[in-house]
Amino acid sequence: MSQCMEGEFVAWATVRQGAWLRSALLLTGDQASAEDLVQDALLKVAERWSRLRDEAPDAYARRIIYNGAMSRFRRHSREPAHAVVPEVIATATTDDWLSGADIRAALQRLTTKQRAVLVLRYYEDLSERQIAEALGVTAGTVKSQAHAGLRRLREELALEQDSLDGEEIR
Amino acid sequence: MNDDIRELLARGASDAVDTDLVSGTWQRAERHRRNRNLGIVSLAAAGLALTFALTQTGGSGDEALLPADRTARQTAPATQEPNTPALPEEWRWESFGGVQVGIPGDWDWGGPSQRIHQWCLNDEGDRSQPIVGRAGISTAVGCDVDGGASPPRDSLVENTGEVVMFSWSPQPDVRPTEVGDRTTVQVNGVAVTVQARQPLRDQIVSTIHLVTTDANGCTTTHPVTSDSSWRPSGPAVAQLSEVSSISVCRYQFSGAWPRTGGEVAGGILSSLRLEGQDARQAIETIASAYVGGGPNNPDQCAPDFAYGDEAIVLRVTSAAGTSEVVARYSGCDHHGFDDGHEVRTLTREAMAPLIEGPNQPDQASSEVGDIVFPDPGDE
Structure with missing residues (x-):
């Protein structure tokens, strides 16, 4: 029975680890912290696999990752870590020159909640209701954080603002 | 709309270096589970050993106290203030924010926030082991989305096991409140949540009192x-x-x-x-x-x-x-x-x-x- 459950868990986790690692990289800004977050989530899911296997292990793991990212941030700083962010990001109307590192650095200038909402909405493509459940906040909070986060991210990346309000969060 | 943001986030995520995070996770989880179960067994064994030893020595029994027996060590407090209520035999004192509470000696320590707020994740092993602890972090699974039962399902021992939780609270002192299997006492900027079956719950609540130096000799401020x-x-x-x-x-x-x-x-x-x-x-x-x-x-x-x-x-x-x-x-x-x-x-x-x-x-x-x-x- 235990070997059967282990096989199920390994199969489930193997399929998902890459996607979660990429989300975690956006949340934390660095590979090592992202790996820590995902490993911690996998461990917690494994510890409770007998109960979670028939329910919602994906939702549980996602909550661990996003709450872990927010706890980690609270732990280490009351303000975003600016040290890794360039002092000035050149203005541009095209984003062609932006590297992955530039984008992650700009994300780190957002609040943790704004960052989490944007990653869930525009990277994981979750709905407003799903984001609210994942973060344990209200739909209104999701909407306001997404709005503020988008505005801030566009400012940080010196992108055009014209599409900012053009899309309703589902 | 906002496809540029989607594209940028995908670019930011694409630098992740794929690595194996799964191997060994199941084995680590099993070690954690085993360790937790061993802790429960050893506490129970220590309790039995103490009971047996006291019986054999007519109940005085300092010589019977095992070095590892935390209960035994704490039943003889380092300091005891004049207003200290009587502590039932084999119980111990726990303090937080100047509030001291008597706890049955075989209760373990753990994370009460997780146990109460995430009650739907508790398994039989969790529920069978009473714990005392300080409010802290917990996961955020929506355990309360089942329609707002009354009393709340997180207030029932059948879902959470027996728990005592200390937390800071800015609320003024009020009379103890009760819901489900829970009594909450608000005193001195501290909330003590006692979730246990009766009469044990009332017995624990009756031990709650204020101290300036706790039973382990620690001043409540420093x-x-x-x-x-x-x-x-x-x-x-x-x-x-x-x-x-x-x-x-x-x-x-x-x-x-x-x-x-x-x-x-x-x-x-x-x-x-x-x-x-x-x-x-x-x-x-x-x-x-x-x-x-x-x-x-x-x-x-x-x-x-x-x-x-x-x-x-x-x-x-x-x-x-x-x-x-x-x-x-x-x-x-x-x-x-x-x-x-x-x-x-x-x-x-x-x-x-x-x-x-x-x-x-x-x-x-x-x-x-x-x-x-x-x-x-x-x-």
Whole structure:
């Protein structure tokens, strides 16, 4: 029975680890912290696999990752870590020159909640209701954080603002 | 719309280096489960051993007390204030923020926030082991989405097991409130949540009282709570001789916010007491650590969070009288054992006896994570 459950868990986790690692990289800004977050989530899911296997292990793991990212941030700083962010990001109307590192650095200038909402909405493509459940906040909070986060991210990346309000969060 | 944002985030995520995070996870989880079950078994065994020994010795039985028996050690308090209620046999005292509560001696320590707020994740092993603890972090699974049952399902022992939780609370003192299997007592800026079957619940509630020095000899306030850089002024730890006891007092700094989401006055979080050989060994281990402090990583946090939100103060009784050593492990800088003369490096061996049971921190920075939270598999 235990070997059967282990096989199920390994199969489930193997399929998902890459996607979660990429989300975690956006949340934390660095590979090592992202790996820590995902490993911690996998461990917690494994510890409770007998109960979670028939329910919602994906939702549980996602909550661990996003709450872990927010706890980690609270732990280490009351303000975003600016040290890794360039002092000035050149203005541009095209984003062609932006590297992955530039984008992650700009994300780190957002609040943790704004960052989490944007990653869930525009990277994981979750709905407003799903984001609210994942973060344990209200739909209104999701909407306001997404709005503020988008505005801030566009400012940080010196992108055009014209599409900012053009899309309703589902 | 906002496809440019989608594309940018995908670009930001694409640098992740795929690595195997799954191998060994199941085995680590099994070790954690086994370790937890062993803890339950050993506590039960210790309780049985104590009961048996007291029976055999006619009930006085100091000679029957095992060194590892935490219950037995704490039934003889280091200090007892005049207003202290009677403690039932084989119970122990736990304190938080100047509020002291009697707890059955076979209860374990754990994370009550997770146990109560995430009740739908508790398994039979969780529910069968009563715990006492301090409010802290928990996961955020929506356990209450089942329609708002009355009484709330997280207030029922059948879902949570028996739990006592301490938390900071800005609310004024009020009469105890009851819902489901839960009684909440609000006193002195502290909320004590007692979730247990009757008559045990009333028995625990009846022991709640205020103290200025708890049963382990820890004052409920300390200068370090208002000045996280505070340093002792007594003798150097390496000079201490004839050490007879240590009150190991864990304090939260004032203004610390992670546990509450708001400002708190600071004060005692938890305590334990080491006596005799355990105390001598603890001081010798600290004194043998390298001078210099650390491990630190000051680049990892804002300067105003360099000390973190809590510290442990050791009140050492020795030939020199009572002196203090501060153990800092909570922020990203200034880590180490500080006797006011030198700062010695934190080591797992030196920290281990200080963070047992009630004193287990629920968070630590990554620099000291392996010291404060050793993987059971590494033991």
